[in-house]
Amino acid sequence: MDFLTLDYFIKLFNIILIDLVLAGDNAIVIALAARNLPKEHQKKAIIWGTVGAVIIRIAATLAVVWLLQLPFLLLIGGVLLVWIAYKLLVDEKEHNIEAKPQLWPAIRTIIIADAVMGFDNVIAVAGAAHGSFDLVIIGLIVSVPIMVWGSTLFIRLVEKFPVIITIGAGVLAYTAGSMLTGDPFVKGWFDENPVMKWAFIAIVVIGVILAGYLKKLSKNFISINEQGQLTIPDSIKNEAQIEANDSFEAKVDDQGRIVLVKVAKSEG
Known part of the structure; x- marks a missing residue:
């Protein structure tokens, strides 16, 4: 893939946005895991816990990027991503993280918590990368510092402008549609019928956003x-x-x- 092209930067932006909307509250998890440490150890726990989490995230995402090149796995990943996009719109996240009073147990908790919570990120970023390993690495390098040190600001922005989550879900749904139409099993047919391809992707995006909106609306119904x-x-x-x-x-x-x-x- 050529660097400095519009297509490249669009894909990179999508990866960064996906990371932020799916993991914008990971810093809260990190803070919760380190909250019982002495002040002098909290910074160390956050830094080393984040480093370990990033290494695992990069390795897992690169592995999934490689796996998604196999037939039918893009279809499976696309279906999973549709569900992840829908859950992003309707779920209210809760953080039940045990705070450890020692440095290394706290670091271990941060790494494990991020790995468990990061499954949706791995699938989404791998799909948005379209087989490009460098996009995965650059996207994570750019988004992780924002996620860790700028997440409070990002969360405030989301609370003030909830449309950010809707846009993020739309990007996820678009990525899911691209994965579903890009699997080797169906790619040839969609390439020969581009109108059907874009119509299908549009249906996925509109369907996810509409389903999420209706589900969220139903939560406020008194019956x-x-x-x-x-x-x-x-x-x-x-x-x-x-x-x-x-x-x-x-x-x-x-x-x-x-x-x-x-x-x-x-x-x-």
């Missing part, structure tokens, strides 16, 4: 059964701090809508 019992999604329950034994009074607001008002609990 009522035949007995008049309400089912409140966890997202609303947590935001409104609703508990199982809370009491509510139904009122009508100025716009004629029914409003449920929590009744204060009596003391004693």
Whole structure:
């Protein structure tokens, strides 16, 4: 692949964006793993844990890049990536990381946690690299420092502009579509029918984003059964701090809508 071409930089940008949207919170995991260390050891744990994680990530990604050249594996990887893109849109990540009080156990925890969490990154980056080992290495070298030292800023940007996650999911879905149409088993047919190829990729991208949007929307639906019992999604329950034994009074607001008002609990 020629350097300094528009196609090369587009693929490199895709890899960096994929790394950021899928691993933007890895620095939080690293911080959690090192939080119980003495201050003088925390920096060492973060640096060496990150170095070990990056080495494993590069090795695993290069191995997958090589494997994806085999027939049918691009199809499998493409299907996995469709699921990863969908989960990116609908999942709310939680971090349950045990903090170690000693340096080397903390480093080991960081490396293992990153390896476990990095499976989706490996598949996505390998697919976006299109068989280019140098794209994988350069992409990870550029994105990892951003991921570790700039993740707090990136997370704030995502919270302020949620469309970043949608764009990232779209890039993942596009990569998945490219993998599905680029497998040696079907590549010849799609190359002969480019309109069908791009239509298929467009369907994958639109389908993933639409499915993620509908799923996220459904999390905010309050349903009522035949007995008049309400089912409140966890997202609303947590935001409104609703508990199982809370009491509510139904009122009508100025716009004629029914409003449920929590009744204060009596003391004693």
